[in-house]
Amino acid sequence: MDVATPAQALWNQRQVLSANAPRLRSLIDAVGRPGDFSPPQWAQVSAFTLEFAPDLIIELGRGFGNSTCCFLETARLMQRQPPCQLLSLCLTNHWHAVTLPKLQALCAPEWFAPGRLIQGDILDYSFAPLLESAERVLVLWDAHGFEIAECVLGNLLPLLAGRPHAVIMHDMSDLRFCSPPRDYGDSGLWKGGHGVYEKFWIGHICSSVGQAISIIDFATRNSLPLHSADESLFAEFANDAGRREELQRLLGDDLFSLQGHWFWFTLNEAPEPYVFPRFQSDKGKLPQGERRGLFTGNNPLSRLLHAIMPKSL
Numbered sequence: 001m002d003v004a005t006p007a008q009a010l011w012n013q014r015q016v017l018s019a020n021a022p023r024l025r026s027l028i029d030a031v032g033r034p035g036d037f038s039p040p041q042w043a044q045v046s047a048f049t050l051e052f053a054p055d056l057i058i059e060l061g062r063g064f065g066n067s068t069c070c071f072l073e074t075a076r077l078m079q080r081q082p083p084c085q086l087l088s089l090c091l092t093n094h095w096h097a098v099t100l101p102k103l104q105a106l107c108a109p110e111w112f113a114p115g116r117l118i119q120g121d122i123l124d125y126s127f128a129p130l131l132e133s134a135e136r137v138l139v140l141w142d143a144h145g146f147e148i149a150e151c152v153l154g155n156l157l158p159l160l161a162g163r164p165h166a167v168i169m170h171d172m173s174d175l176r177f178c179s180p181p182r183d184y185g186d187s188g189l190w191k192g193g194h195g196v197y198e199k200f201w202i203g204h205i206c207s208s209v210g211q212a213i214s215i216i217d218f219a220t221r222n223s224l225p226l227h228s229a230d231e232s233l234f235a236e237f238a239n240d241a242g243r244r245e246e247l248q249r250l251l252g253d254d255l256f257s258l259q260g261h262w263f264w265f266t267l268n269e270a271p272e273p274y275v276f277p278r279f280q281s282d283k284g285k286l287p288q289g290e291r292r293g294l295f296t297g298n299n300p301l302s303r304l305l306h307a308i309m310p311k312s313l
Contacts, residue, residue, distance in 0.1 A: 005232035009051035018250035037066030040257035061143030062090035149214035154279030174228035229260025
């Protein structure tokens, strides 16, 4: 299945995005967390979603709701019939407690209608009934932890394999097209969890979240192409001053950038048969906080990564 690259989508949807830019900026300001999901990412992901035209979006991890707003606004712009639906799963209550009250003065009730926003555990959610009637599915995988990765790769992906789909991953940068400091500075090695300062470099991927390791493993086992937004943006716009200047004119410097800092993939590009990790939803019935605290510096996997990473860089 052919999926438009982020750069192709941004170019194809440039007029729609330009007309809607004031609305995007208002939503960005309302959420007030541009460091979590940058304004160019709003434009890039919105364009990618518009071009892919899903009838179902699954958002894994919501936080304060940058991507939630991005998807709800994009669902409004798509105007597809039947309307695109959004399922958003997150453990936090930031959306309902902080963001929703700010949006209610800005957005009509029907704007929220496509969204089913659940405060709950992704590991316990049954995706099969939701996917029975879905034809085209877009997933944002922004919840972190190796257990979440096992759920996405071993539970959700097998259900998506037989239909057009794409999976977006946040918090990953392509070292071929971005230049973070090479030195460690005051930081030690990444030892697991969702680091703020500590990052790992594996191949051309820079990240601080464990899902990057999981997807490298999964993609390698399945001969699965792993694409970065940066790759397409640089390939298509870096040496094309005309198109780059038009995008800057239409979107402004705040919404247009050659930097993406997100990856995407689809099993539709991988040869069958696929292989998936085993997923067990109960995980010994540990409390939620303990389940997500498994990968600390004292965990065997973290100690192993600590030991082998200097040899593999």
